[in-house]
Amino acid sequence: MPAHGVEFPAHTRHPMEAALAACARPAMMGDTAPTGRHWARLLDQLAATGGRTSVISSEFFSDAPDDATIARIVDQLGGERVQVLVTLRPLVRIMPSQWQQYVRNDLRMDYPDWLEHILRKPPYDKPNPSFWHRHRHRHDRLVERWARAVGPRRVTVVVVDDRDRGGLLRIFEALLGLPENLLQPIPDTVNRSLTLAETEILRNLNVKFRGNKLPEELYSRLVRNGAVPHMKNACSPVPGDVKIVTPRWAAEAAGEIGAEAAARIAALGVRLLGDPALLSAVPEQPAPAPASGQVETRIAPEIAARALCGALAAVIAGPGGGAAARAVHQTSSRDLLRVLGHRCPKRLGRR
Numbered sequence: 001m002p003a004h005g006v007e008f009p010a011h012t013r014h015p016m017e018a019a020l021a022a023c024a025r026p027a028m029m030g031d032t033a034p035t036g037r038h039w040a041r042l043l044d045q046l047a048a049t050g051g052r053t054s055v056i057s058s059e060f061f062s063d064a065p066d067d068a069t070i071a072r073i074v075d076q077l078g079g080e081r082v083q084v085l086v087t088l089r090p091l092v093r094i095m096p097s098q099w100q101q102y103v104r105n106d107l108r109m110d111y112p113d114w115l116e117h118i119l120r121k122p123p124y125d126k127p128n129p130s131f132w133h134r135h136r137h138r139h140d141r142l143v144e145r146w147a148r149a150v151g152p153r154r155v156t157v158v159v160v161d162d163r164d165r166g167g168l169l170r171i172f173e174a175l176l177g178l179p180e181n182l183l184q185p186i187p188d189t190v191n192r193s194l195t196l197a198e199t200e201i202l203r204n205l206n207v208k209f210r211g212n213k214l215p216e217e218l219y220s221r222l223v224r225n226g227a228v229p230h231m232k233n234a235c236s237p238v239p240g241d242v243k244i245v246t247p248r249w250a251a252e253a254a255g256e257i258g259a260e261a262a263a264r265i266a267a268l269g270v271r272l273l274g275d276p277a278l279l280s281a282v283p284e285q286p287a288p289a290p291a292s293g294q295v296e297t298r299i300a301p302e303i304a305a306r307a308l309c310g311a312l313a314a315v316i317a318g319p320g321g322g323a324a325a326r327a328v329h330q331t332s333s334r335d336l337l338r339v340l341g342h343r344c345p346k347r348l349g350r351r
Contacts, residue, residue, distance in 0.1 A: 006176050007054045009045035018042040019058035022073050023065065029106045030220025043076055051081075053176065062086075062142055070149045084146045085156045085175070087168065088139050090279050091254040096244040100194050104224050108206045115250045138257060139279065140264035152269035159274030171273060195241040198231050226311040255282040 001008060010018070018041065020027060021034035046054055056077065064070045074082050095118075099111050109117070147155045156175065160168055169183040194202075202223065209219060246254075259280035266276060 001055075001176075001178065001182070004176075004178050004182070005053055006178060007049040007052050009049055009054050009056065010042060011045070015042050015056065015058055016060060019060035020063075022076075023060060023063045023069060025060060025063045028104075028220070028224065030216035030218065030224070046077065055172075055176070064145070067145065067148060070145055074149050082150055083154050083156065084150055085158065086139075086143055086146065087158045087160055088279060089160050089162065090281055091139075091258050092246060092251045092282060093162065095246055095250065095254060097193060099244070100199050103199050103203050103206065104228055106206050106210070106219065108203060108210065110200075110203065111244060112247065115247065119250055119253050138261045138264075140261040140268070143265050143270060144268060147268055147270055153271075155268075155270040157265055157270050157272050159272070159276055159278050161274060161278060192232055193244075194228075194232070196244050197242060199244065201231075202228065222311040230311075251282045255280045 015038075017027070017032065017034040017038035021036055021039040025034070027033050042056070046056070061073070064073060074084075095115065096111070099107070099114050102114075107114070143155065143157055158168065158171055166185070169185070170180065172178070173180055173183055205223065205227075209223070262276035262279045266272065
């Protein structure tokens with residue numbers, strides 16, 4: 001990208017701590033607390049580009065609590081030079097993904113109960129208030145908040161079509177003036193969705209974790225950055241795995257919200273790329289989703305073993321061993337067990 005005049009002024013793929021600090025939001029459970037230092041570091045990296053075109057990307061900017069915070073972020077990033085791009089997916093596709101994300105951050109509620117709370121139980125502030133601010137508070141209101149800060153002409157909204165795997169990359173290339181096919185997806189499985197069995201492992205673990213009052217930093221290191229990445233990287237879903245199914249009533253409710261949002265976004269005067277009708281589409285379902293407590297989740301021993309291997313790998317990496325742990329997640333379970341067999345007795349002996 002720099003060879004074509006475009007910079008990515010961040011030291012990681014996702015400057016999460018910087019975005020959280022800018023929006024005055026807390027960290028995920030057990031993670032390093034974001035501070036103004038994280039945001040200042042990103043701003044320094046931006047200034048070092050010398051005014052070249054830069055891309056700063058984080059979903060957590062959607063957590064900005066009010067217009068004053070958004071105005072400050074825009075001003076600090078360059079004021080009149082700032083262009084805002086918002087990528088949107090249908091709410092019906094977001095809901096199972098978001099439930100998984102919340103489970104990875106200590107949610108103990110199952111999917112049917114969670115849907116009941118976010119769609120049917122006002123004032124919709126439990127169990128995850130941030131969901132409403134980002135999504136149920138509606139895509140149109142998210143776009144509207146940022147359009148008030150920079151003006152509609154400097155806001156681009158992209159409706160993502162998940163059937164076109166490379167579509168979003170091609171759009172970014174066109175907007176940034178990059179050669180076609182310069183941007184390529186990373187060939188790993190780190191962003192795949194968890195199956196229902198994998199998510200239920202974590203949800204039940206959350207119940208035990210809280211019940212035993214274990215330290216939050218252990219959850220971050222052993223579960224979110226240990227067991228979860230190893231499950232996602234070390235094993236791929238098979239046809240027999242049970243997927244997270246959204247019940248028809250919730251899918252239709254999401255479609256209605258999406259239709260209203262699409263109409264309001266179209267009236268805002270922002271640049272709109274993609275088909276807004278996708279926001280209200282309700283996917284076909286071969287069978288109704290089971291009610292709460294009626295899902296029989298069969299957890300394969302191999303899945304449980306790989307989750308345990310990921311947690312053990314994080315123990316071996318030790319505090320601050322994030323880079324080492326990530327490398328371990330790309331290693332097979334057999335090789336991990338071989339390494340653990342050498343290292344665990346020595347470390348346990350020292351302790």
